[in-house]
Amino acid sequence: MQSGLLRALRLGSFGGAPIVAAMIAGALVGSALGASPFVISQKDREFNPAEISIKRGEILRFINDDGELLHHAYLSSDKFSFDSGDQQPGSKYDVAFSVTGDYTVLCGIHPKMKLTVHVAK
Numbered sequence: 202m203q204s205g206l207l208r209a210l211r212l213g214s215f216g217g218a219p220i221v222a223a224m225i226a227g228a229l230v231g232s233a234l235g236a237s238p239f240v241i242s243q244k245d246r247e248f249n250p251a252e253i254s255i256k257r258g259e260i261l262r263f264i265n266d267d268g269e270l271l272h273h274a275y276l277s278s279d280k281f282s283f284d285s286g287d288q289q290p291g292s293k294y295d296v297a298f299s300v301t302g303d304y305t306v307l308c309g310i311h312p313k314m315k316l317t318v319h320v321a322k
């Protein structure tokens with residue numbers, strides 16, 4: 202697919218070429234920086250990473266990476282809330298953060314687990 206795009210560039214429809222070049226650049230940047238969904242591991246009674254900055258509408262994927270422990274990610278605030286329910290080992294739960302703000306996600310089973318989420322516009 203990429204070689205097809207490059208060939209189109211070389212053959213050069215003058216109006217379309219800059220747009221195609223911008224699309225290729227965007228794809229490369231996206232893969233280099235990582236993209237939504239962003240994986241949050243729950244293991245050894247910690248969220249990893251413990252802090253993350255995303256943009257509104259992007260998705261966090263909570264994965265229980267523990268062998269035996271349940272986890273239960275939740276967020277309760279005036280602006281935005283979610284509740285994963287009890288998560289079995291190996292299970293995942295996706296949350297789209299649709300409202301900008303700074304949030305603290307907690308685990309209903311392990312009170313010391315904290316994840317700070319910054320959601321920008």
Ligand SMILES: [Cu+2]
Nearest residue numbers: 272273308311
């Ligand atoms: Cu937990």
